[in-house]
Every structure is written in structure tokens, then in C-alpha cells.
Amino acid sequence: MAVFTVNGQKVEPTGNQKLLRFLRDELHLTSVKDGCSEGACGACTVIIDGKTCKACVPDTDLLDGRTVITVEGLTEWEREVYTYAYGKAGAVQCGFCIPGMVMCTKALLDVNKDPTDDEIKYALRNNYCRCTGYVKIMDAVRLAAKVLKTGVIPDDLDPDWNIGHRVSRVDVEEKVLGTGKYPDDFYFDGMLYGVALRSKYPRARVLEIDTAAAKALSGVEAVLTAEDIPGENKIGHLKHDQYSLIPVGGLTHYLGDAIAVIAAKDRETAEKAKKLIKVKYEVLPHIHTIEEAAAEDAPKVFDEEENNICAHKHISRGNADEAIRNSKYVISHHFETPWTEHAFLEPECAVALYDEDGDIFVYSTDQSAHQTLHECSLLLGTDRVKVQNALVGGGFGGKEDMTVQHLAALLTYATKKPVKMKLTRAESLLVHPKRHPFYMDMTMGCDENGNIMGVKAKVASDTGAFASLGGPVLERACTHAAGPYHYENFEIEGTAYYTNNPPAGAFRGFGVTQTCFATETLLNMMADKVGI
Known part of the structure; x- marks a missing residue:
């Protein structure tokens, strides 16, 4: 069995496992974040013998005699420096990637006191940030280098919270040092895994x-x-149209539908049990495109619905047909935008347990604790439920819908024990709602000076397996499709269709990004045509 050093202490794992699992599950060094478990995101970056390494990659049996450092192993001086630098630079938002970034910063500055921009970029090349981007993180590295060189932390963190003054976020320290807790950072005695x-x-x-x-x-x-x-x-953001667990006789709507949930002593046992469940299906024709959903003889995604239309919007002003007909220049074009993944760094996770009051308490990472409370209470048939949002490792709209919170609560209700339920990165990609793909046919008419005379648009979105926020997203897409320009004639018609694809819901821009992309592209084409 391998024996190695972690933060100055000799350790011996109970068995061969990924370093990430040992650091988190046995040593509870939770600054080492689990973003993908696949060596891709860099959130679990540690330093091994002076060089950065993603902790989800090496097995502990290969680390005999090696030296591992995590954020918890920084000196007091280093903690102060990196907290100051990342806070002053404004480099911290959701914070999930930051401990990994800090370890990259330390590994670089330990050997290079005055790095160039290219050297900083190279040092950070394997670490993703989804919130801040890299400009401010690079600023933080430069600032840390300056402080380490001078040996003095400037007293310039302005405490004045009046408008116009710049201050560091109040949560910088806990996110830089990894002491702030996301749901996956909670461990309880006797905790099961779902x-x-x-x-x-x-x-x-x-x-x-x-x-x-x-x-x-x-x-x-x-x-x-x-x-x-x-x-x-049944759960659902605005419309309760999604089974929490598909019952016998029930219809599945996409590959992310849950049939059963398992709670076991560890993840490996739970995964083994999952493979032992036998399900008998009657496989039915499925729909994966807007064209298939709109066809007259299309199978219905929902048996109880008349068709596959989730929502329809019609917005008009003036007489777009006449305005376009009388325009000197007219352009019509078809546009398409694809599904888009939120790619937040923290996969969905929830931990449920009974608290001292006998209530089911849920630590969640989502964008509405009130929504989670409502859905879990309905599922369990009781108001003895409490929900607290832990830190959220990115969301951008993708964590508005329920994913694991209610299922963790259900398993705790049944077992009377704490249960942690976390999606793998692959499950997260499958389960949570995405940005809606849109098909857009647009026509614009302009006069000889390039003034817009009228716009017509027909747009269609794929809202996937459930309503989620498909209706409001379509409405926003339609109300903004004509652009922010002053003209009097437009007509916009929009339809959101159900398919058997993963659901689509909230995403930054909320439908506006899709139709504005089409409108702005059409304006560029029109400018070329008019010659301005």
C-alpha cells in the first residue's frame, strides 16, 4: 500500500483509489473540487512534487513517497496573498474553480517570480472558469506575483461601501481557501450515496x-x-408535467427520466445495484426534431395533449406585409441556433438529512430554494421540509429546474439517514435543461436610406421533453425578435414544440440571444445590400 505526504502529514489510503476520492472522502480536504472526475476541468488541481496535477487522474498506489499539496496546505502568508490578490482583482464569482486556479498560481510563482502573460496563460491552460473568464484571474496572478516580490500586502481594500467605490466580494476568502461549502462538501456520519x-x-x-x-x-x-x-x-418549474420516477404504465419522455433511485453505503455499491434493476419497456416511436414534432401524423410526446405544441405566441404592430411590400430593399433568410450547454463547473448535488426538529433538511445547489422547498414538499406529502442553498458552483439558468434535490429527500425519507446525491458530468449534460435551439425565418424591408420599414418573423423552438420555461422563453424571443430599433411595422409568430430531447429552459439571455442573433445578422446583410 502506498504511503505519501499530504500537506506535511504522512497518509496511507485504505485501498487503491483516485487521489481525488481519497482527498475528499477520507481526508475531507474539500478545497479539491470534483467538477468532472475525467481529467478535463481542472477544478481538482493539486501540486505533486512541485508540479500541478488533476487529482482525479492518478491512483493512490502510484503516489508512494510523493508529496501532495492542496489549498489547505498553504502557509498563512500564502493564504493572505492569494486571498488579497484574487479579491482585489475581482477574480472570484461562483468560486468553484478558484482553489484549482490558486494551486496553478502557486506552482507558477514558486519557480517564476515574474511571469509573462504567455507564461501565466500556459500555467492556467488546463483549468476552466465558466463565470469570470480569465482576464481577472490573470490579473490576480500578476498581483500575487507583485505582492510576493515586495513582501507587503497593500492596505488598499477600500471598506467604503458607498456607490462608486470598489470593494472585494464578502465571500472571497472562503472561496479562495476552499472553506466555503458546496453541497458535495458536506459529509455526515452514516451518510448514504444515491x-x-x-x-x-x-x-x-x-x-x-x-x-x-x-x-x-x-x-x-x-x-x-x-x-x-x-x-x-409530478414536478415541473411552471407546469407539473415531469414524473419524479416513471411508474409502471407511465411513459418516458427522454433518456434522463428516472425509473428508480438507490441509496447505498458508497457510490460503487449504488452503481452496481443500478445495473441489477430489470425494466421491461414497450419501445415507442420518438421525436427528435421540430419538423417531426410539427408533422400532422406525429406521435404525441404527451398522451394527454392534442399535439406537440408547448406554447404559441403572436406579436404584431402596424402592417408588416404592406411595409415590406413597399420597401426598396427586402431580404429573407433562414437562421438556426443549436442546443447550448451551460457548462457550469459544479455538477448538480444535494444532501438530505433529518435535522434536530425531525424535519427533512436539504442542502442544495440551485437557483431557487423556494422552488425546491415547494417541489420536495409536494413529493413527500408533508410540509416538514427545509431547504438551504449551499454555495452554487455556477448556474446561468441551468439550475432553475429540479434535478437531484427531490430524489435525495425521498431517499432520506425512506432510509431515515443522510443521503448525498450528485450527478456525474455525463448525467448533468443529459438531465438539466439547455438553451433552446431555434429555427427562424425572417424578412426585413428597408428604404433607400437603410431605414427599417418592416419585419416579419416565424420562429420555432425545441423545448424538449417538458415545458420547463419554454413558454416564457418563447415569449421573450418573440418580443425581442424585431430588435431595439424604431419602426412601426412588425409581425412575429412563434411556436415551441415538445420533443423527446433533453428539456430546454432558462439560459442567460432567455430566448433573446437566439432571435437577436438572427435580427443583427439580417441587419448586416441589409447594410451590405443598401451599401452603407
Whole structure:
């Protein structure tokens, strides 16, 4: 068994495992963040023998005699320097990537006291930041280098909170030093780990669920299906149209639909149990494009709906047809925008437990603790629920909908034990709502001077398997489709369609980015045509 040093202490793991898991699960050094477990994001960066390394890559058996440093192992002086530099530069937002960035900064400045911009970029090349970008992080590295060189931290963190004064964020220290807690940073005695078995097919009828073998596996404490839900089995942001767990006889809507949830003593056991559950399906035709959803003979994503239309909007002013007909220049063009992934650094995670009052308490990472409270209370059929948002490692709209919070609460309700449920990066990509893809057909008419006379647009969005915020997003897309310009004639028609794709919902811009892309591109084309 390997013996190595972590932050000056000799350690010996209980068994061979990824360094990331050992640091977090056994040593509880939670500054080392788990963003992907695949060596991609850099959130788990540590220093091994003076060089940066993603902790999710090496096995502990390969580290015999090595020296590992995490943010917890920084000297008191280094802590002060990096907290000052990252705070003063404004480099900290959600904070999930920052401990990894700090370790890259330390590894660079330990050997290079005055790095060039290219050397800073190279040092940070393997670490992603989704909130801040890299300009301010590079500023922080330069500032840290200056402080380390002079040996003095300037007394210039202005405490004056009047308008016009610049101050550091109040949460800089806990995010730089990794002491602030995201849900995955909570560990409780006897805590179980939850996973979900998800649908094998995007559209199918569930005929049978056999959980016997999974329940019999040693280390498994609960295997729950829709029958075990004490309250309402439907959730949804604005419309309750999504099963928490697909019941026997129920219809799956996309590959992210949960069929069963498992709680076990560790992640590995839970994953083994998941593979032992047998589900019998009636596979049905599925829909994956707007054209398929709009076809007259299309299968219906929802049995109870008349068609696959989630929302329809019509906005008009003046007479766009006449204005365009009388325009000297007219351009029509078709535009498309794709699905877009939020790519927040922290995968969705929730920890549920019974508190001292006998209530189910949920630590969550989402964009509305009130929404989580409402949904969990409905699912459990009780108001004995409390929700507290821990730190959120990025969201951008992608964490407005429920993902794991209610399922963790359900497993705690059944087992009476703390349960942590966290999505893998692959699950996160599948489950949480994305930015809506849009098809847009637009026509613009201008006079000889390039003044806009009229605009017509017909837009269609793929809202995926559930309504989520598809209606409001479509409305915003339509109300902004004509652009921010002064003219009197426009007509915009929009339709959001259900498909068996992952759901689409909130994302920065909320539908406006898609139609404004089309409008602004059309303006560029028109300027070329008019010659201005």
C-alpha cells in the first residue's frame, strides 16, 4: 500500500483509489473540487512534487513517497496573498474553480517570480472558469506575483461601501481557501450515496420494474420506485408535467427520466445495484426534431395533449406585409441556433438529512430554494421540509429546474439517514435543461436610406421533453425578435414544440440571444445590400 505526504502529514489510503476520492472522502480536504472526475476541468488541481496535477487522474498506489499539496496546505502568508490578490482583482464569482486556479498560481510563482502573460496563460491552460473568464484571474496572478516580490500586502481594500467605490466580494476568502461549502462538501456520519436508474429509451411505456436483485445486494439500503413516493409524483418549474420516477404504465419522455433511485453505503455499491434493476419497456416511436414534432401524423410526446405544441405566441404592430411590400430593399433568410450547454463547473448535488426538529433538511445547489422547498414538499406529502442553498458552483439558468434535490429527500425519507446525491458530468449534460435551439425565418424591408420599414418573423423552438420555461422563453424571443430599433411595422409568430430531447429552459439571455442573433445578422446583410 502506498504511503505519501499530504500537506506535511504522512497518509496511507485504505485501498487503491483516485487521489481525488481519497482527498475528499477520507481526508475531507474539500478545497479539491470534483467538477468532472475525467481529467478535463481542472477544478481538482493539486501540486505533486512541485508540479500541478488533476487529482482525479492518478491512483493512490502510484503516489508512494510523493508529496501532495492542496489549498489547505498553504502557509498563512500564502493564504493572505492569494486571498488579497484574487479579491482585489475581482477574480472570484461562483468560486468553484478558484482553489484549482490558486494551486496553478502557486506552482507558477514558486519557480517564476515574474511571469509573462504567455507564461501565466500556459500555467492556467488546463483549468476552466465558466463565470469570470480569465482576464481577472490573470490579473490576480500578476498581483500575487507583485505582492510576493515586495513582501507587503497593500492596505488598499477600500471598506467604503458607498456607490462608486470598489470593494472585494464578502465571500472571497472562503472561496479562495476552499472553506466555503458546496453541497458535495458536506459529509455526515452514516451518510448514504444515491443514484438514479434512467430510461433506456427516449419514448417508451414502462411495463415492469424488477428491483429484487438490487435490494438483495449487500450495502444497499433502499431501492425506490414510483410506488414508494408518499406524495405527488409530478414536478415541473411552471407546469407539473415531469414524473419524479416513471411508474409502471407511465411513459418516458427522454433518456434522463428516472425509473428508480438507490441509496447505498458508497457510490460503487449504488452503481452496481443500478445495473441489477430489470425494466421491461414497450419501445415507442420518438421525436427528435421540430419538423417531426410539427408533422400532422406525429406521435404525441404527451398522451394527454392534442399535439406537440408547448406554447404559441403572436406579436404584431402596424402592417408588416404592406411595409415590406413597399420597401426598396427586402431580404429573407433562414437562421438556426443549436442546443447550448451551460457548462457550469459544479455538477448538480444535494444532501438530505433529518435535522434536530425531525424535519427533512436539504442542502442544495440551485437557483431557487423556494422552488425546491415547494417541489420536495409536494413529493413527500408533508410540509416538514427545509431547504438551504449551499454555495452554487455556477448556474446561468441551468439550475432553475429540479434535478437531484427531490430524489435525495425521498431517499432520506425512506432510509431515515443522510443521503448525498450528485450527478456525474455525463448525467448533468443529459438531465438539466439547455438553451433552446431555434429555427427562424425572417424578412426585413428597408428604404433607400437603410431605414427599417418592416419585419416579419416565424420562429420555432425545441423545448424538449417538458415545458420547463419554454413558454416564457418563447415569449421573450418573440418580443425581442424585431430588435431595439424604431419602426412601426412588425409581425412575429412563434411556436415551441415538445420533443423527446433533453428539456430546454432558462439560459442567460432567455430566448433573446437566439432571435437577436438572427435580427443583427439580417441587419448586416441589409447594410451590405443598401451599401452603407
